[in-house]
Amino acid sequence: MYELAGSAHISLEGSLPHALLEFPGASFIETEILKRATLWPAQDFAILPLEPTVVPDIVRAIGGTIPRSILHVQIEKDGKLAFAAYDNFHPECIVLGEAISAEFVERLMSNKTIALL
Numbered sequence: 001m002y003e004l005a006g007s008a009h010i011s012l013e014g015s016l017p018h019a020l021l022e023f024p025g026a027s028f029i030e031t032e033i034l035k036r037a038t039l040w041p042a043q044d045f046a047i048l049p050l051e052p053t054v055v056p057d058i059v060r061a062i063g064g065t066i067p068r069s070i071l072h073v074q075i076e077k078d079g080k081l082a083f084a085a086y087d088n089f090h091p092e093c094i095v096l097g098e099a100i101s102a103e104f105v106e107r108l109m110s111n112k113t114i115a116l117l
Helices: 055-062 102-110
Strands: 008-014 044-050 070-077 080-085 094-096
Touching: 044 055
Parallel strands: none
Antiparallel strands: 008 044, 008 070, 070 080, 080 094
8 A cells, every 4th residue: 555655546345344434535436447346245345545644544444454354455546557456365366557666566575475476
């Protein structure tokens, strides 16, 4: 979130904490880029503004880490899908857009945050 914050939005889908549903600026309507990934059964879905000043509030609202109850996460930056993790961050269901730098991916791999298949 910190890497992409600024002129961005994050969508979260699943059984969302109540604090996210009342987050300032939250929208529950899909956009052209940020769409629901699960049509049935219906899941909570929220799009939040993703600015550097609100990232700590989002992290706090979800409990410090992405809980298993959040199934899908997408981040749109400058009108393009920059990041998506579906099916509880399943390794084969992660999308990295052009807004993610190669250096950032290398850093995630070196500290074993992600492993590319």
